[in-house]
Amino acid sequence: MIPIAHYLILGGLLFAIGAVGVIVSRNLIVMFMSIELMLNAANLAIIAFSRSLNLMDGHVFVFLIMAVAAAEAAVGLAIIIAIFRNRETINADKFNLLRR
Amino acid sequence: MPDYNLRIIIPEIFLFCWAIVVILSDLGSKRKSPQTIGYLTMAGIAVTGVLLYFFRGGISFNNMFQSDTLAVFFKVIFLGSAFMAVGSSFGITNERIKNHRGEYYGLILFSTVGMMFLSSSSELISLYIGLELTTIPLFVLAAFYKDDKLSVEAGLKYFVVGAFSSAILLYGLSLLYGLTATTDILTMKINLALLFLKFGKIGPGFILAMVMIIAGIGFKLALVPFHMWAPDVYQGAPTPITAFLSVGSKAAGLVALLRIFVNGLWSFASDVMQPLDWGIIIAVLASAAMILGNIAALRQTNIKRMLAFSSIAQIGYVMVGVVAADEMGVTSAGFYMFIYLFANMGAFAVATVFGDQTGSDNIISYAGLSQSSPLFAAGMAVFMLSLAGIPPMGGFAAKYMVFAAGIQAGYTWLVILGLLTAVVSLYYYANIIKTMYFAPGESTIRINPSFPAKLVLLLGVVGVIIFGIFPGPVLEFARETAGVFGF
Amino acid sequence: MLEVVIFYLSALIAIGGAVLMIAQRNPVASVLYLIVSLAAQAVLYIQLSALFVGALLIIVYAGAILVLFLFVIMLLNLRGEHFEGQDQKVGRITKYVLSGLFFIELVIIVRQLAIPARTDIVSAQTATDFGGVEPVAELLYTKYLFPFELTSVLLLVAVVGAVVMARREKSEKQGGV
Numbered sequence: 127m128i129p130i131a132h133y134l135i136l137g138g139l140l141f142a143i144g145a146v147g148v149i150v151s152r153n154l155i156v157m158f159m160s161i162e163l164m165l166n167a168a169n170l171a172i173i174a175f176s177r178s179l180n181l182m183d184g185h186v187f188v189f190l191i192m193a194v195a196a197a198e199a200a201v202g203l204a205i206i207i208a209i210f211r212n213r214e215t216i217n218a219d220k221f222n223l224l225r226r
Numbered sequence: 227m228p229d230y231n232l233r234i235i236i237p238e239i240f241l242f243c244w245a246i247v248v249i250l251s252d253l254g255s256k257r258k259s260p261q262t263i264g265y266l267t268m269a270g271i272a273v274t275g276v277l278l279y280f281f282r283g284g285i286s287f288n289n290m291f292q293s294d295t296l297a298v299f300f301k302v303i304f305l306g307s308a309f310m311a312v313g314s315s316f317g318i319t320n321e322r323i324k325n326h327r328g329e330y331y332g333l334i335l336f337s338t339v340g341m342m343f344l345s346s347s348s349e350l351i352s353l354y355i356g357l358e359l360t361t362i363p364l365f366v367l368a369a370f371y372k373d374d375k376l377s378v379e380a381g382l383k384y385f386v387v388g389a390f391s392s393a394i395l396l397y398g399l400s401l402l403y404g405l406t407a408t409t410d411i412l413t414m415k416i417n418l419a420l421l422f423l424k425f426g427k428i429g430p431g432f433i434l435a436m437v438m439i440i441a442g443i444g445f446k447l448a449l450v451p452f453h454m455w456a457p458d459v460y461q462g463a464p465t466p467i468t469a470f471l472s473v474g475s476k477a478a479g480l481v482a483l484l485r486i487f488v489n490g491l492w493s494f495a496s497d498v499m500q501p502l503d504w505g506i507i508i509a510v511l512a513s514a515a516m517i518l519g520n521i522a523a524l525r526q527t528n529i530k531r532m533l534a535f536s537s538i539a540q541i542g543y544v545m546v547g548v549v550a551a552d553e554m555g556v557t558s559a560g561f562y563m564f565i566y567l568f569a570n571m572g573a574f575a576v577a578t579v580f581g582d583q584t585g586s587d588n589i590i591s592y593a594g595l596s597q598s599s600p601l602f603a604a605g606m607a608v609f610m611l612s613l614a615g616i617p618p619m620g621g622f623a624a625k626y627m628v629f630a631a632g633i634q635a636g637y638t639w640l641v642i643l644g645l646l647t648a649v650v651s652l653y654y655y656a657n658i659i660k661t662m663y664f665a666p667g668e669s670t671i672r673i674n675p676s677f678p679a680k681l682v683l684l685l686g687v688v689g690v691i692i693f694g695i696f697p698g699p700v701l702e703f704a705r706e707t708a709g710v711f712g713f
Numbered sequence: 714m715l716e717v718v719i720f721y722l723s724a725l726i727a728i729g730g731a732v733l734m735i736a737q738r739n740p741v742a743s744v745l746y747l748i749v750s751l752a753a754q755a756v757l758y759i760q761l762s763a764l765f766v767g768a769l770l771i772i773v774y775a776g777a778i779l780v781l782f783l784f785v786i787m788l789l790n791l792r793g794e795h796f797e798g799q800d801q802k803v804g805r806i807t808k809y810v811l812s813g814l815f816f817i818e819l820v821i822i823v824r825q826l827a828i829p830a831r832t833d834i835v836s837a838q839t840a841t842d843f844g845g846v847e848p849v850a851e852l853l854y855t856k857y858l859f860p861f862e863l864t865s866v867l868l869l870v871a872v873v874g875a876v877v878m879a880r881r882e883k884s885e886k887q888g889g890v
Contacts, residue, residue: 158389162779197870211372221383224380
């Protein structure tokens with residue numbers, strides 16, 4: 127039996143990798159995928175907790191989070207398409223028009 | 227068979243259906259007068275307010291939907307800010323977003339529905355989804371001028387920050403779920419107490435969860451270390467949406483914070499975990515917000531950026547009430563938000579109308595406004611005085627209440643800091659009044675607001691003055707919300 | 714024993730996929746690495762007897778959401794110049810240092826996660842259909858009906874929002890994407 131703590135540490139690592147990806151990457155799409163990875167890390171933690179608590183509420187939580195992620199992805203990608211049409215780039219460093 | 231008490235959820239259902247009606251009616255009638263659809267939206271919001279009065283109180287959906295006084299109080303604020311945002315949108319829907327009027331109004335209504343659900347949910351899953359339902363339409367609304375580089379960039383920044391913060395919040399919620407084996411906030415409190423009795427400590431997992439939740443909600447509230455996105459997004463987004471963001475979505479963040487912390491965990495955590503006083507953490511964030519917001523606002527030349535920093539500072543004052551976390555604290559935070567609704571929505575309505583008719587968001591352009599359109603300038607002056615907290619405006623009563631709550635709870639240093647920064651804030655609020663009244667006027671364009679914009683301005687002025695002079699009824703209402711927390 | 718091997722293997726693939734996703738320059742490769750990482754996570758879900766959600770992770774997440782990413786990348790026809798820029802040395806270094814610090818900090822905190830003793834052991838006996846379709850569905854449609862309905866509202870909102878954002882306006886029909 128693998129202790130639940132191992133799953134949690136894995137979840138934490140994935141979350142941290144995702145967070146670093148958001149900060150480091152310059153490609154909007156990779157940035158956005160890193161956010162998806164963070165959501166999945168949280169999901170993994172919830173599933174691990176559900177198993178150890180012997181409760182299935184967490185499964186419902188994860189199910190609904192997936193739906194939320196789908197909604198977020200649809201809107202986010204639409205915004206990325208809109209900005210690409212507008213600016214011909216998805217390099218996050220280039221979006222700096224909004225300054226005083 | 228669980229009891230689904232649909233009666234108390236009628237206002238939300240109505241508003242949701244109304245949003246669909248608005249979108250469809252725009253599709254069906256492209257040639258109709260563009261005003262019709264705006265009035266339709268405003269009527270829908272007003273009817274929802276009436277419905278809210280008749281169908282409230284009680285719980286539904288297995289205790290997951292609560293229509294308690296806290297929820298109703300904040301729903302009034304949400305509906306008010308949506309009403310005023312829609313009312314000041316007529317100019318832009320006539321000109322800039324002709325093709326998507328229905329979607330524009332519909333998304334504002336959807337976001338309002340999300341806020342209403344959020345304020346009513348007493349459980350983490352619905353709270354999280356309610357928060358997403360609040361923000362996802364706002365991402366689109368912020369980017370609504372698709373041909374405008376600034377607006378799309380604002381939408382993108384808001385989206386990245388919003389999605390990032392909701393992932394952080396979610397991780398915090400997942401830890402909380404794991405620790406307490408439940409998603410219901412009240413049960414959570416009980417389970418934490420049991421855990422504490424059993425183990426004598428709660429451990430760092432709980433601290434991590436709390437920090438993540440504060441960070442996640444802090445992004446939504448634009449609390450200070452998490453505020454970087456706010457000025458950019460506020461500047462780029464369509465002005466009525468900026469107004470809606472600064473009032474509606476902040477009120478939503480505040481109610482989430484109150485539900486999770488004051489209701490469930492915070493008071494408990496401070497008692498149990500002596501070394502970590504959560505009040506202090508929020509107090510530090512609040513003081514940072516007051517200092518940074520007010521000082522950064524001093525050097526802004528764009529009215530929307532100035533109001534963005536001002537709203538960061540204003541949230542700092544609200545947090546003084548939240549820090550107190552007692553009956554008076556919650557009352558004053560709610561009351562502050564209520565007055566802030568009128569003053570800030572009013573100020574943004576002025577900026578919207580002015581921007582529509584002169585095409586400028588610069589503060590210098592306001593010079594000479596008192597000559598060309600005296601009533602309009604007087605309205606702006608009232609909002610500025612209220613935001614600065616000058617009697618007899620509502621802002622004074624609100625600041626007074628918040629500071630009194632802070633002193634009562636023993637945060638004297640925070641209140642002194644609040645007073646000092648309020649004095650600083652006087653400078654930039656007064657600067658606008660000075661520009662309007664005393665600076666030599668260059669433009670002589672007479673500002674002529676449309677009827678709904680006039681209505682919004684009137685509502686704002688009347689609200690700020692009436693509730694400043696007679697705060698009694700609202701305060702009483704706000705005090706009832708404190709009852710939800712058992713104070 | 715097999716269990717331990719499966720766990721460490723999947724964990725390694727999940728982390729490796731995630732790191733490679735960030736390190737890739739080509740966004741299509743990034744998406745594929747994220748799919749690999751998600752597949753490994755789905756194995757872990759199933760190991761934690763979350764069969765239904767594990768299957769959903771593959772079908773919905775990897776199968777639908779990430780394919781949407783691929784579609785968008787294809788639609789935009791991204792080339793190097795669209796997402797590469799010159800390195801601003803100082804900014805870049807601070808970015809890496811900051812994120813490195815953040816990473817280390819988070820790992821330390823998570824390692825310390827002394828979540829009460831009872832979560833350290835997997836409770837041995839679970840119901841035979843724990844995590845199956847039926848019990849999860851039952852919870853979803855009774856206890857959690859409210860958030861479930863809320864999600865349906867959210868999906869409608871997302872449809873409206875995505876259509877508004879991604880639609881090409883009449884005036885900009887010629888040229889562009």
